[in-house]
Amino acid sequence: MTSPWDMPDFDDHEALHLIRDAKAGLSAIIAIHSTHLGPAGGGTRFWHYLNNAAAITDALRLSRGMSYKNAMAGLAMGGGKAVILSDAAGTKTPELIAAFAKAVDSLGGRYVTAQDVGMSAADMIAISQGTRYVSGLPPKDGGAGGDPGPSTAMGVFLGIKAAVRRALGKEDLAGVHIAIQGVGSVGGGVARHAAAAGARITLADRNGELARKLADDIGAQIVPVDEIMSVESDVFSPCALGAILTESSIAALRTAIVAGGANNQLATQADGDRLQARGILYAPDYVINAGGIINVALEYLGNGDRAAVNAKVLQIPDRLNAVWDGSEASGQNPARVADAMAQRLIGRG
Structure with a gap:
């Protein structure tokens, strides 16, 4: 090796x-x-x-x-x-x-x-029985902590709204078609938020029973897993595993926006360029899906309650807009802009 x-x-x-x-x-x-x-x-x-x-x-x-x-x-x-x-x-x-x-x-x-x-x-x-260096434990008295999924889902939902506003000029999600890949804690949460906001939802998940139950609950459609990325939609929201945006899959996309909760969505840096070349607005994954780590970090650091978590999650659209502004100004794709911003913040820029 x-x-x-x-x-x-x-x-x-x-x-x-x-x-x-x-x-x-x-x-x-x-x-x-x-x-x-x-x-x-x-x-x-x-x-x-x-x-x-x-x-x-x-x-x-x-x-x-x-x-x-x-x-x-x-x-x-x-x-x-x-x-x-x-x-x-x-x-x-x-x-x-x-x-x-x-x-x-x-x-x-x-x-x-x-x-x-x-x-x-x-x-x-x-x-936690064997180490204190763990977070995501049950919250106490309205504090931060617990399952990070709902906070991640809320941040992704807010990021999708910001992307729709930016790319489609729409102030709400009424009638917006969102294709969601993966309906676990994050994808399922995004689907419920978006459906409540009036969006039209198409779902796919390897767990067919889980997808069917969610679809029945929110009035969504279901397609096979291998078809979700080619569904004609306004937003494609990858919320399963990463490295799914490749040269071939990007060529098959029929969407205006990619905004989802999965980590490491781009298989390579060049795939961010490919999205931009196709005119598809990309929400860098680690910016839009930060809600969960905000929740567990504030819990571990002991410097915020549930209200503080929610306030930081509400800032996700502002950070996305800063990335997109930088992309427009520089001509670089949003993933490269976000990487450069992050590298400066960790002392490597």
Whole structure:
């Protein structure tokens, strides 16, 4: 396997920890991209990877994205990410979780974990039994914390409204057609907010039963997973896994806007240029989907309650507009503009 230093997504990461506890069945990676602004904050992903190199790549990409996300959200946290390598059956035991908590604790607070794909609020509570460097725990007395999904969904919804205003000149979502890929905590929340605002919704998810229930609840249509990206729509909202915007998939898009909650939506930097060349407005993922990390960061840092979280989430459209203004002024695509802004904030610009 190629050395991590030579992998395309290695970006002067401060540390890459390979964790193994054979007795507990734990294989994990903790990537710390930057601690320039504070402890490296980012969730833990529990996922079955095709190979170890794919897991390392995911950790590198996700941790860099967290540096950018936290910086752009104005949080006193750096960027990190953990991935736990699941077996094909998705086996998750108390022993595995306890071993992972021990690994996080061994870093002494340089990395602070939270909930991500494949992990639950209950897992965060279990992790907290072995380390204090965890967030996303049940909120107390109106404080920040808990499941980050609803805050992420609200931020994405507000970002979609800002994109529709910018690209389509519409002040509301009445009649706007939004195609949503993935209907978990984030995608499902976005769908419910948008439907309540009068949008027309098309859904796709690998969990057909989950998609059907949501569609019945909000009056949405469903299409197969492999068709959602080519649905003719006003907004395509990717809310599942990343790297789905490629040369071929971008060519097949029939939309004016891409704005969703998934991390690392662009497979390569060149794909941001491809979106711009097609006249599609892109909302950089780590700017629009920052609601969840705002929630867990304020919880961990102890400097905000639910009202403070909501106030910061409400600022997401302003940050997107700053990126889009920079794109228009420079001619660079929004992803490159956002990257440059974030790099300056973490002392690398």
